[in-house]
Amino acid sequence: MYQGYRRIFWGIFFLTFTINLGSLKILPSFAAYLIIHSGIKTLQNEHSSHLLDRASKASVVATIISILEIVFVWFVDLDNQSYLAVLWMTIIILIELILIYFLLVASTDILQHYDHKELAQEYDKKMRIYISSYTLLAIVIIISYTFSFITIMTLASIAMIILRIWLMAIVNSLKKVGAFV
C-alpha cells in the first residue's frame, strides 16, 4: 500500500504544481490523473474494495476529461467565461471531488478492514472536512469566475492550493500507515 499512496501523493502534487517550460507543460493534468490511477490500481491489487473500484473509475473519467480539454482548446476558447467554459470548469471540479471522496472513503474502509478503528474514524473526519471545504471553495471559485471577481477568485485559488497541500499531507500519512498494515 505504501507504493500505491506514494504514487497518489505524486499525482496530487503534479496536479497542484504544474511545471512549465515556456508554453510546454511538463506534466499536464491527464498525466497527473494517470499517476493517481496507477496508485489506485496498486492499492486494488493489495486490497479489493468496491470503493477503490469507484475511485479507479473516477480517475479514468478525470483522465479522459483532461485529455478532452487539451483537444477542446484547439477549437473552443475555454478561457473567456463562456457558458461552456463555466460548465467545463465545474465538471473538472466535480470529477476531482468525486475521485478524492472515493479515495479517502476507501482508505478509511481499508483501515477498518485491518482493525484500525480509531485511525479510520480520524481519517473519516478528515475526509468530511476536506470534502466540505473543497465544496465551499469550489462554489466560491465558480461564482467568482463566472462574474469576474478577480480578487476573490485569486484568494479562493490560493486557499484551494493550501487545501491540496493538506490533502497531500493526508495521503502522505496514509502512505506511512499503509506501510504497517
Added chain:
Amino acid sequence: MKSIKIIYLCIISVVVILLICLGISKYLELDMPVYFENFCEYETFYEENPDGTSYIQDLNFSIQYVTNVSDSRTVSTIHFPYAPEIYAQGSNYNQSFSFFSYDNNQISARTYGRYSVRDLYINVMFDQLFDDIILTKAIIYYNNGDMQEVELGKIVLRCHESQVNYIVSESSGGSNDGTAFNTYRITKDVELVDITSPFKYLIDEIFEITINNVDYKDISGTQLKEGSSLRIEIASKNALNESMIYNIYRLLPMINYQDMDGNKYSIPIYNVGYIPIYDADFTFSGLINYFNSKGAL
C-alpha cells in the same frame, strides 16, 4: 453508509450554484453590443505648402462599447450613413505606435463581471478642406458578418486652416477630481468676443468654466494687453446621472477674439471633457444599472 450523504449534498450544492450562475448570466446577456454615447469635437488642420499642395492630417479617435464577456467578434468596418463623403476605418486593434510597445494583436478590452468594455478606434481620412461634419449614427460591421446600426450621440469633426494666433498656449493640466486648467500668453493687444460651441447646453449642464476668474458667458469685451496672461479653469459639476455616466464628453469650445483692427481669430479651449476609462469609472453593478436605465436588459 452515512458519508455517502455528504458527497451527494456537495455535488447537489455545486450543481445548484452552477445553474444559478448560468441563469443569472443568461438574464444579464446583451442581445447586441451597447455603444456609449459620445459628445465630442475633434479637430484637424488644413495646411497649404509653398509648392501649392495641401495636406490634412487624419483624425483618430475612439468610441467605447460594451458587449458580453464571451463575445469573440471584432469590428471589421465602420460606415457613417449621414456622412457618406468621408472614408473611415474602424478596428478594435489600436494601431498606434508607442516607444515602449507595438502590440496590435490584442484588442483593447476590460472585463467587468459578465461584460467587456471595448475600445473601437476610428481613423477618418480627408482629402480637402471641409465644413463641420456631424456624426450621429454609424453602421458597424463585425468580422462574423453581423451588422449593427448604432446611435453615436453627436461627434463633430472640424477642420481649421492654420492661422496666426495672439493667444498662445503656455501650459495645461488636469486632476482626477474633475478640474483642469489652461494658461495662455497674450502676444498682442486683443479683445475677447465670445465663446461658441455646438454643445453649449452640455457645457452649462456639466462644467463650470471661468476665464481669469470670470464666468465664460460674461467675457465679451474683456481687453487683454500684450504680455499679460489668460487662465482658464474648468471644473466638473458632477452632474452626470446614471444614463450619462459612461458617455464620452470631449468638448472644444472656441474662444473668439479680435485685435484692435477688428481682425477675428479663435482658439479652442482644451481639457473640457470627461472620458470614463479606469476601473473607478466602470463597475459590474454600474453597467447593469446603466443598461436598466437604457432598457437594454
